[in-house]
Amino acid sequence: MNGLLRTAEPAVPVAIEGSLQDLTSIAPIGAMHGFVPPTVHQQRSFDFMIVGAGFAGAVLAERLASQAGKRVLICDRRPHIAGNAYDHFDDAGVLVHRYGPHIFHTNSQRVVDYLSRFTEWRPYEHRVLAEVEGQLLPMPISRATVNELYGLDLKDDASCAAFFASIAETVEQVRTSEDIVVSRVGRDLYNKFVRGYTRKQWGLDPSQLDASVCARIAPRVNDDRRYFTDSFQAMPKHGFTRMFERMLAHPNIKILLNTDYREVIGLIPFDRMVYTGPIDEFFDLRFGKLPYRSLEFRFETHDREWCQPVAVVNYPNDHAYTRSTEFKHLTGQDHPKTSVVYEYPKDVGDPYYPVPRPENADLYRRYRELAEATPDVFFAGRLATYKYYDMHQVVAQALTVFENIVATPSGVPAPELVSVTR
Numbered sequence: 001m002n003g004l005l006r007t008a009e010p011a012v013p014v015a016i017e018g019s020l021q022d023l024t025s026i027a028p029i030g031a032m033h034g035f036v037p038p039t040v041h042q043q044r045s046f047d048f049m050i051v052g053a054g055f056a057g058a059v060l061a062e063r064l065a066s067q068a069g070k071r072v073l074i075c076d077r078r079p080h081i082a083g084n085a086y087d088h089f090d091d092a093g094v095l096v097h098r099y100g101p102h103i104f105h106t107n108s109q110r111v112v113d114y115l116s117r118f119t120e121w122r123p124y125e126h127r128v129l130a131e132v133e134g135q136l137l138p139m140p141i142s143r144a145t146v147n148e149l150y151g152l153d154l155k156d157d158a159s160c161a162a163f164f165a166s167i168a169e170t171v172e173q174v175r176t177s178e179d180i181v182v183s184r185v186g187r188d189l190y191n192k193f194v195r196g197y198t199r200k201q202w203g204l205d206p207s208q209l210d211a212s213v214c215a216r217i218a219p220r221v222n223d224d225r226r227y228f229t230d231s232f233q234a235m236p237k238h239g240f241t242r243m244f245e246r247m248l249a250h251p252n253i254k255i256l257l258n259t260d261y262r263e264v265i266g267l268i269p270f271d272r273m274v275y276t277g278p279i280d281e282f283f284d285l286r287f288g289k290l291p292y293r294s295l296e297f298r299f300e301t302h303d304r305e306w307c308q309p310v311a312v313v314n315y316p317n318d319h320a321y322t323r324s325t326e327f328k329h330l331t332g333q334d335h336p337k338t339s340v341v342y343e344y345p346k347d348v349g350d351p352y353y354p355v356p357r358p359e360n361a362d363l364y365r366r367y368r369e370l371a372e373a374t375p376d377v378f379f380a381g382r383l384a385t386y387k388y389y390d391m392h393q394v395v396a397q398a399l400t401v402f403e404n405i406v407a408t409p410s411g412v413p414a415p416e417l418v419s420v421t422r
């Protein structure tokens with residue numbers, strides 16, 4: 001067992017995965033690996049065990065420690081904090097996102113205000129091009145996209161709206177991702193930009209997925225080439241991991257990495273738990289496995305300054321990978337080399353995406369009922385609430401869960417699991 005428990009004393013910098021953390025020192029957990037003399041801290045139980053050091057876990061650890069004075073142990077089975085938002089410098093010294101491109105965007109001032117306590121921001125507006133029939137075209141589908149694809153000259157929003165109306169299909173009730181796209185922009189654009197990408201990404205046809213999946217990338221009649229339209233779009237100036245380090249740099253927070261919480265349950269006393277891992281795992285797959293889609297990442301570093309014109313290129317129709325991301329566009333890093341990641345969707349592996357479709361929602365509801373009847377455990381985040389949430393939504397959800405925790409005395413079941421809107 002190579003789990004690391006950081007104790008409050010003495011304060012010595014600790015290197016984790018190449019990032020220097022000036023939080024607290026580390027010591028092995030005695031019960032797991034030989035004898036460690038008990039300290040005052042080890043004799044007292046933690047108020048909270050938090051499972052998962054991603055956005056959900058880190059926000060809750062920070063709030064519970066700093067606002068409620070709770071003693072928190074945050075544990076993650078990975079060797080680093082920051083969950084899927086983890087970034088680090090690769091061997092060439094380029095800042096990369098280990099789990100694929102993470103771009104921060106939100107319309108919530110509350111979320112911006114909260115995170116701004118832990119980071120400065122670098123303004124960044126995300127741009128994506130899709131490779132279709134040998135052209136690189138703006139995604140989401142917009143007036144610019146159809147002008148370039150079809151050689152049109154639609155000059156304003158009204159003419160583009162009329163064009164879309166002329167090619168859209170009538171759909172009585174929009175239920176699926178196929179419905180939502182063909183009802184807005186018709187079959188040809190659907191086939192060129194959406195069908196292949198979605199089948200690759202999810203291993204399912206868009207007709208088998210909720211409309212909400214493709215609704216994320218809504219077509220537009222203007223020629224706004226940005227991927228997101230949110231009022232706030234920026235990247236943490238020194239990266240996500242640095243921001244997490246600052247969130248967790250509180251004397252009431254101890255961090256245990258490389259450790260599945262099930263390895264230490266019974267060894268480390270705590271009163272209540274926040275769980276941010278997959279909800280079906282928490283209940284030992286009692287009702288069967290909830291599908292989570294996974295990815296494999298292939299990183300490449302090139303001995304030239306740039307590889308592609310924008311941060312992300314999508315490949316709806318060719319290749320086994322869905323997209324390639326060149327990180328320096330996101331981070332603003334100045335470096336003579338460049339690193340790119342390719343994403344290969346998979347069924348098995350680390351759980352990354354809940355799969356939004358009715359039968360999965362039904363199965364999730366059964367797990368949610370169990371969760372709501374489990375006293376002293378709070379479920380939060382993308383995996384534990386089975387929601388296709390972006391980072392800002394997970395932060396908003398975690399802030400609300402914190403309010404619920406403060407309002408819920410120990411020993412009673414948590415209130416209904418929290419959902420947030422975009």
Ligand code: FAD
Binds near residue numbers: 075382
């Ligand atoms: P996670 O970050 O998954 O954290 C959960 C943690 O729990 C993990 O670190 C895991 O190791 C740990 N854990 C699970 N089970 C256990 C256990 N038994 N014991 C110990 N630890 C455990 N969002 C955006 O806003 N913008 C983007 O551009 C964006 N791009 C994305 C690209 C990809 C490829 C992916 C997969 C996601 C993207 N997201 C993006 C979504 C974003 O990653 C999530 O919204 C956010 O990271 C979820 O945070 P979380 O804390 O809920 O979960």
Ligand code: UDP
Binds near residue numbers: 139193194195217316
């Ligand atoms: N999508 C698509 N073509 C694209 C981009 C997205 O069909 O070029 C669909 C696909 O189903 C994808 C979904 O829209 O899974 C959401 O895209 P997003 O970029 O939000 O995915 P994420 O960044 O979460 O992987």
